[in-house]
Amino acid sequence: QVQLAESGGGSVQAGGSLRLSCAVSGPSQVTVSLNTVCMGWFRQVPGREREGVATIDRDNSTTYAESVQGRFTISQDNAKNTLYLQMDSLKPDDTAMYYCAADLVPRSKCATAVLDLRYRGQGTQVTVSR
Numbered sequence: 001q002v003q004l005a006e007s008g009g010g011s012v013q014a015g016g017s018l019r020l021s022c023a024v025s026g027p028s029q030v031t032v033s034l035n036t037v038c039m040g041w042f043r044q045v046p047g048r049e050r051e052g053v054a055t056i057d058r059d060n061s062t063t064y065a066e067s068v069q070g071r072f073t074i075s076q077d078n079a080k081n082t083l084y085l086q087m088d089s090l091k092p093d094d095t096a097m098y099y100c101a102a103d104l105v106p107r108s109k110c111a112t113a114v115l116d117l118r119y120r121g122q123g124t125q126v127t128v129s130r
Contacts, residue, residue: 001026002024002025002026002102002119003024003025003026003119004022004023004024004025004083004100004101004102004119004120004121005022005023005025005121005122006020006021006022006098006099006100006121006122006123006124007020007021007022007023007124008020008021008124009098009124009125009126010125010126010127011127011128011129012090012126012127012128012129013128013129013130014090014091014092014128014129014130015089015090016090016128017086017087017088017089017090018087018090018126019084019085019086019087020041020084020085020087020098020100020124020126021082021083021084022039022041022082022083022084022085022100022121023080023081023082024039024081024082024083024102025081036057036058036059036104036105036106036107036110037057037058037102037103037104038055038056038057038102038103038104038105038107038109038110038113038114038117039055039056039057039076039083039100039101039102039117040052040053040054040055040056040074040100040101040102040110040113040114040117041053041054041074041083041085041098041099041100041101041114042098042099042101042114042115043094043096043097043098043099043126044096044097044099044123045095045096045097050115051065051067051096052065052112052114052115053065053068053072053074053085053098053114054068054072054074054085054114055074055110055111055113055114056074056075056076056083056110057107057110058107059107060075060076061110061111062074063110063111063112067093068087068094071087071088071089071090072085072086072087072088073085073086073088074086083100083102085098085100087126090126090128091128092128092129092130093128094126094128095126095127095128096125096126097123097124097125097126098123098124098125098126099120099121099122099123100120100121101114101117101118101119101120101121102117102119103116103117103118103119105117
């Protein structure tokens with residue numbers, strides 16, 4: 001069973017930065033010809049739909065939601081089994097619980113799969129004040 005644990009959330013003023021980390025543990029995932037480990041971040045505000053934020057695949061191909069494009073950067077350190085989300089120029093609208101997620105999905109589907117990835121962490125709260 002793959003386990004994910006987020007950290008790095010907190011409170012920051014608008015314009016500030018935070019870096020979220022997601023430690024991944026469990027059985028090693030094997031990349032095969034048509035599948036890849038797809039990892040990503042999504043966020044949720046109580047009473048609202050979940051919103052995909054960013055994804056990254058085994059080849060380090062990344063995608064971002066339009067709302068965070070140019071401000072957030074997703075990356076991974078395979079040696080440390082850790083996923084990151086660098087968040088800069090934060091806005092009050094970025095306030096949410098942030099979750100990391102992972103799964104084996106076809107490489108072609110990773111960019112749009114973040115809300116469907118099976119393995120998820122417990123979340124870390126990010127609060128941005130004006």
